[in-house]
Every structure is written in structure tokens, then in C-alpha cells.
Amino acid sequence: MTPFIHNGTEDTPTVKLDTSAPELLIAERSLPEDAYEFYKPIFEWLEDYAKNPNEKTVFRFELEYFNTSSAKQLSKILLFLKSLDKEVEIIWCYQLDDIDMFNSGKRFEKLTGLNFSMVSIPVIDDDDFTIITD
Amino acid sequence: MFNNKANEKALALELYDSFKDADLSYIYHGQFSQTITDLIIMLAETSMDRIGESAKIKKRVFSIMVESLQNITRHQDNTGEYQGFFAIEQKDGYYFVTTVNLIYNENIEHLDGLLKKIQSLPSEELKQYYKTVLIENEISSKGGAGLGLIEIARKSNNKVSYHFHRINDECSYFYFHTCISPINEEDEVNDTELVRIDNIFLLHQLLKKQNVQIIFNGLFNQENLINLLNIIENQMAGMGHLKRVVFNLMVEMLQNIVKHGIKNEARIGNPGIFFINRQNKSHILNTGNYVYNNQIDNLKIKIEHVNSLNHQELNDFYNKCLFNFQVDNSKESGLGLIELRMKCNNQLKYAFQTIDDEKSFFTLQVQVD
Numbered sequence: 001m002t003p004f005i006h007n008g009t010e011d012t013p014t015v016k017l018d019t020s021a022p023e024l025l026i027a028e029r030s031l032p033e034d035a036y037e038f039y040k041p042i043f044e045w046l047e048d049y050a051k052n053p054n055e056k057t058v059f060r061f062e063l064e065y066f067n068t069s070s071a072k073q074l075s076k077i078l079l080f081l082k083s084l085d086k087e088v089e090i091i092w093c094y095q096l097d098d099i100d101m102f103n104s105g106k107r108f109e110k111l112t113g114l115n116f117s118m119v120s121i122p123v124i125d126d127d128d129f130t131i132i133t134d
Numbered sequence: 135m136f137n138n139k140a141n142e143k144a145l146a147l148e149l150y151d152s153f154k155d156a157d158l159s160y161i162y163h164g165q166f167s168q169t170i171t172d173l174i175i176m177l178a179e180t181s182m183d184r185i186g187e188s189a190k191i192k193k194r195v196f197s198i199m200v201e202s203l204q205n206i207t208r209h210q211d212n213t214g215e216y217q218g219f220f221a222i223e224q225k226d227g228y229y230f231v232t233t234v235n236l237i238y239n240e241n242i243e244h245l246d247g248l249l250k251k252i253q254s255l256p257s258e259e260l261k262q263y264y265k266t267v268l269i270e271n272e273i274s275s276k277g278g279a280g281l282g283l284i285e286i287a288r289k290s291n292n293k294v295s296y297h298f299h300r301i302n303d304e305c306s307y308f309y310f311h312t313c314i315s316p317i318n319e320e321d322e323v324n325d326t327e328l329v330r331i332d333n334i335f336l337l338h339q340l341l342k343k344q345n346v347q348i349i350f351n352g353l354f355n356q357e358n359l360i361n362l363l364n365i366i367e368n369q370m371a372g373m374g375h376l377k378r379v380v381f382n383l384m385v386e387m388l389q390n391i392v393k394h395g396i397k398n399e400a401r402i403g404n405p406g407i408f409f410i411n412r413q414n415k416s417h418i419l420n421t422g423n424y425v426y427n428n429q430i431d432n433l434k435i436k437i438e439h440v441n442s443l444n445h446q447e448l449n450d451f452y453n454k455c456l457f458n459f460q461v462d463n464s465k466e467s468g469l470g471l472i473e474l475r476m477k478c479n480n481q482l483k484y485a486f487q488t489i490d491d492e493k494s495f496f497t498l499q500v501q502v503d
Contacts, residue, residue: 010360031385033356033392034464065378067385068469075456097374100382100477111453 001052004045012038013063013070017045019054023091026074027062035069039076046080053084062093062121063101071104078112090116095123145344146422146497147487150351150407152337157185158224158352162365163341166210166218169368171203177361178222181352184403185224194289194314195222195229201282202233202310209235209308216301219338227316232334237308242298245308248280249296252287260288283310290314295331309335346411353403354391354423362388362408376502380410380417382477383500386470387421393465395423396493415503422497430486430494437482440475448476478502 003018008028016025032038059081066074081088092105102118109116153159158181162174178199182192199222206218219234237245255263264284287294293313300306311331341349347369350362363384370377388408395404406423425433443451452472455461461468475482483499 010364011356031389033359033389035467036462036464065381065385067389068473069389069467071456071469072459072462072467076459076462079457098378099375100378107453107456111457 001048004041013066015042017042017049019049023058023060025060025062026077027060027064029064030066030070030074032067032070035067035073039070039073042073042077043080046077050080050084053086056087056089057081057084058089058091060091060093061105062091064095066104075108075111078108078114082112082114088114090114091119092116093119093121096120097123145411146407146409146420146499147485147495149340149346149349149409150422150495152333153223153351153407156223156225156351159221159349160223160352161219161221161337161341161346161349163219163349164217164347164369166203166207166220167368168207170365171207173361173365173368174203174220175199177350177358177365180357180361181224184353184355184357188316191229191314191316195231198229198231198286198289198312198314201286202231202312205282205310206233206235209237211236211305216305216307217342219341221334221337229314230311231314232309232311232331234307234309234338236301236305237298239300239304239306242306242308245280246298249283249294252284253292253294255292257288257291260284260292264288286310286312297331297335299335307338309338344411345413346409349407349409351407352405354388354395354406354408355403356392358403359385359388359392366410376417379477379502380419383419383474383502384408386474387419387498387500390470390498391421391423394425394429396425413501417502419500419502420497422495424489424493425486425496426493427488427491430496433496434484434486436471437484440471441481443475445476448472452476474500 001019003020004015005018006012006015008014011029011031011033013030014025014027018024059077061074078090081090090109092108094101094105105116105118108114160174160177160181162170175196178195179192182195187195203220206220210218216236219232221230221232223230251263252260264281267281267284283294290312293315295311297309298306299309309331311334348362348365350358352358363381366384367377367381370380391404391406391408395406397404404423406421408419408421411418411420440448440451452469455468455472458468471482478500480501480503483501485497487495487497489495
């Protein structure tokens with residue numbers, strides 16, 4: 001099926017929905033003015049995917065930040081995955097010092113009953129983090 | 135216009151009122167870095183593009199902003215005790231740029247002389263004077279020879295005013311105020327009203343007293359919201375968890391204005407004010423915007439409700455709303471106020487001030503300790 005790819009901007013996340021990749025991905029920042037509208041094509045893709053899902057779906061959330069209107073859309077995605085009736089693994093990433101992002105993952109895990117793997121990633125802060133380029 | 139009786143709750147309205155005639159006011163008060171400077175210029179650019187400002191005016195505003203900001207960064211007090219100040223205001227097509235920075239008292243005489251000379255010169259001679267200074271004058275240890283000031287005077291058609299305010303035996307504040315006029319030079323009357331500095335002096339005093347770090351007054355939209363977020367992120371770099379919380383609260387508060395504030399018919403965006411001030415170790419985030427009178431009761435109930443809940447109850451309420459897909463549309467998720475209350479761990483303070491039969495001014499204050 002046709003992948004859905006959206007390159008992240010200052011207020012929208014990077015989204016990679018590609019069945020040939022090992023994981024589906026939402027990453028970086030999600031704070032669009034209209035999250036409902038932004039996430040619409042993602043649900044369209046998921047509904048298509050639901051017609052013939054893989055035996056196992058791995059969905060990686062590697063968000064640095066999301067606003068409340070995005071939170072609602074994320075909970076919808078998770079409930080949708082739950083409804084697939086196939087094996088689902090959620091990889092929930094959080095920066096090591098970001099207790100709120102960690103707690104959000106725990107909250108979603110508890111509320112959806114999905115299988116969550118919590119993964120900590122190094123802190124990215126302009127002050128003490130240097131990007132190494134080739 | 136300003137008085138010292140400003141109490142916390144009325145501050146948003148007082149500041150908003152003081153900017154009432156302005157289409158845009160943007161003030162930054164704090165330490166200046168290259169990044170902050172770039173972001174301030176970007177914010178002004180976004181705002182000028184939005185209102186469709188002419189290329190000619192934009193160019194003048196830019197060069198005056200660049201020179202002014204350089205003056206501040208060059209001469210700022212690195213201990214952070216006496217913070218720099220930059221303000222840009224737009225009113226009826228006129229732009230006003232004001233800077234405040236520290237100066238050693240021993241340098242006042244020279245600067246005062248230079249500025250008096252600049253003010254006395256007609257534009258042709260000012261051009262000549264610029265060349266003379268460029269060629270002949272000795273460069274001060276900080277790298278300037280007053281060329282920046284002459285340049286600003288030239289670009290503003292000599293609409294500059296200034297003021298020194300003594301702090302102690304060593305230092306003073308240097309106020310420098312300039313105006314960019316939309317009228318062609320030849321049609322211009324010498325309007326001294328435009329270059330009055332006393333209002334900005336009182337504003338600076340008020341902002342210092344209330345420890346206000348940043349103010350944006352104007353039309354709110356997603357674009358300038360991102361810009362303001364970038365500035366705060368930069369200003370708070372290295373503050374870890376606190377930075378995240380403030381960022382978080384700002385997004386929700388500003389998007390409240392973008393989504394629910396009353397629109398300005400003629401322009402793109404919703405009028406309002408946002409500022410952050412500090413009290414001891416707390417950051418206080420403030421917003422003000424217009425709401426319809428018939429929305430007030432509902433809004434009050436919502437705020438009072440989240441204020442009445444304890445930590446566990448808030449958590450449960452958040453979960454309930456998160457999975458309530460009855461409220462799920464472009465405008466609303468039903469989570470914003472709960473999030474504000476949870477993240478700041480304080481009561482939300484608010485007030486409504488009636489404007490007319492139709493609308494009121496709504497102020498919201500969120501304190502992070």
C-alpha cells in the first residue's frame with residue numbers, strides 16, 4: 001500500500017507510515033493549530049491499513065512535545081490500533097529527563113491496555129548537546 | 135498612562151490598555167544574544183508581512199532594528215542585573231523602535247554631544263556627517279563610533295529622541311527612541327509628538343518593577359506563536375524541566391487565543407496580549423483576549439471546576455476527557471484548561487472586564503513555581 005510520509009515542520013511531527021519499514025513512526029513536535037485536521041490523512045491511511053494489517057504492527061512514538069489537541073488524536077490512533085485485533089507493540093520514546101513524556105506513555109499504556117515498550121533516548125538540548133556531522 | 139498601583143491581576147489589562155492604539159507592540163526585556171536578536175527580527179518580519187507592509191518601510195524598519203539590537207548586545211551588562219530592553223510598536227502606519235541599555239556615566243557627555251549634533255543636522259548634512267565620522271573618527275573600544283546612531287537618525291529622517299537615567303555613580307540607562315514614518319520626506323511636518331520618550335520611560339519602569347521579560351501585544355496566529363515559542367525556548371535554554379513546563383503552558387495559552395479569541399475582522403489573527411513576568415523564583419504567564427459575553431459563564435464554570443480538583447481528581451478528569459470523542463473537532467479537545475492546571479500545579483487566576491454589550495476582556499494567569 002502507498003506509504004504516507006510527512007516531513008516534520010516547526011509545529012507538525014514527522015510521520016512515516018510505510019508497511020515495508022519495520023515500524024510506523026510519529027516523531028518530533030506536534031502542536032498544529034488544528035490537530036484534528038492534521039491527523040485526518042493519518043486516520044485515512046490507518047483505515048486502509050486495517051483492511052489487511054500485518055501480523056504484527058510496531059508503532060514508534062518518538063515525540064519531543066505534543067499539545068493537548070494532539071493528545072486527543074494520539075489516543076484515537078492508539079484505540080484504533082487496539083481495534084486491529086492483531087499483535088501490536090507501541091514503542092514510546094522519551095528524553096531521559098522528560099518525566100512528563102514518560103508519564104504520558106504510562107497513561108496511554110494504562111488506558112488502552114496495549115503492549116508498550118518504554119524507551120529512553122539521550123537528552124537533546126542546545127546547551128549541552130552537540131550535533132556531530134560527518 | 136501608567137501608574138505604580140498596578141496590582142498583579144490588573145497588570146494584563148493595564149498593559150493592554152497602554153498599547154490600545156497600537157496595532158502591534160513587541161517588547162523583549164532581558165539578556166540579548168545573537169539568536170534572540172535574529173528571532174526578534176523574524177517576529178517583526180512575520181508581523182510586517184501579515185499586514186502587507188511596503189518594501190520601503192520594511193527595509194527601513196529592519197536596518198533600524200539591526201542597528202538598535204547591535205547597540206544593546208554590544209553594551210549590555212553581562213551580570214544580568216541591569217537588563218537590556220527592546221521595543222517595537224506599530225501605530226497608524228508609524229513604527230517606533232526603542233532601546234534601553236546601560237552606559238557608563240563617564241561616556242554620557244560624549245554621547246550627549248554626538249546626539250545633539252545629529253539632531254541639529256538637516257538630512258543632507260547628516261549624510262555628510264556620516265561620511266566624516268566614518269573616515270576620521272576614532273573607534274571606541276566597544277567597536278562603535280556612533281555610526282549606528284547616525285545611521286538610525288538617517289533612516290528615520292532624524293526622528294530620534296533620547297534620555298539618560300542615572301542608576302548609580304557608575305552607570306545610567308540610555309533610552310533611545312526613534313520613529314519610522316510612512317509619509318514621504320518632502321511631505322513631512324516636524325511632529326515632535328511622534329518622538330516622545332516619556333511613555334516608554336514609564337513603561338520600562340513598570341516592566342522592571344514587575345520583572346516582565348517579554349510582551350507581545352498584537353494579532354495572534356499560529357505563525358507568531360511559533361516565533362514567540364522559539365524566543366522563550368532560547369531565553370530559557372538550560373533550564374530543563376522548567377523550560378518544558380513554560381513551553382507547554384505557552385502553547386496551550388496562546389492557542390487558546392488563536393482558537394477562541396474574538397477575531398479582528400480586518401486582519402488575520404486575534405487581538406490579545408501575552409507576557410511573562412517573574413516573581414521570586416516563579417514564572418507567571420499571562421494572556422488577555424476578547425471573548426463574547428455569552429461565553430463567560432461557561433468559561434467560568436470550566437476554570438472553577440479544574441481549580442476545585444485535587445491532583446488525583448485532575449488526573450482522572452484528564453483521562454475522562456482524553457477519551458471523550460464527543461468533544462473532538464478542529465476547535466476543541468476539552469483538555470487545555472486541565473493541562474494548564476495540572477502542569478503549573480497552582481490555581482488558575484482569571485478575570486473578565488466588560489468592554490461593551492457584546493464582549494469582555496478575559497485575562498488568564500498561570501504561575502509556575
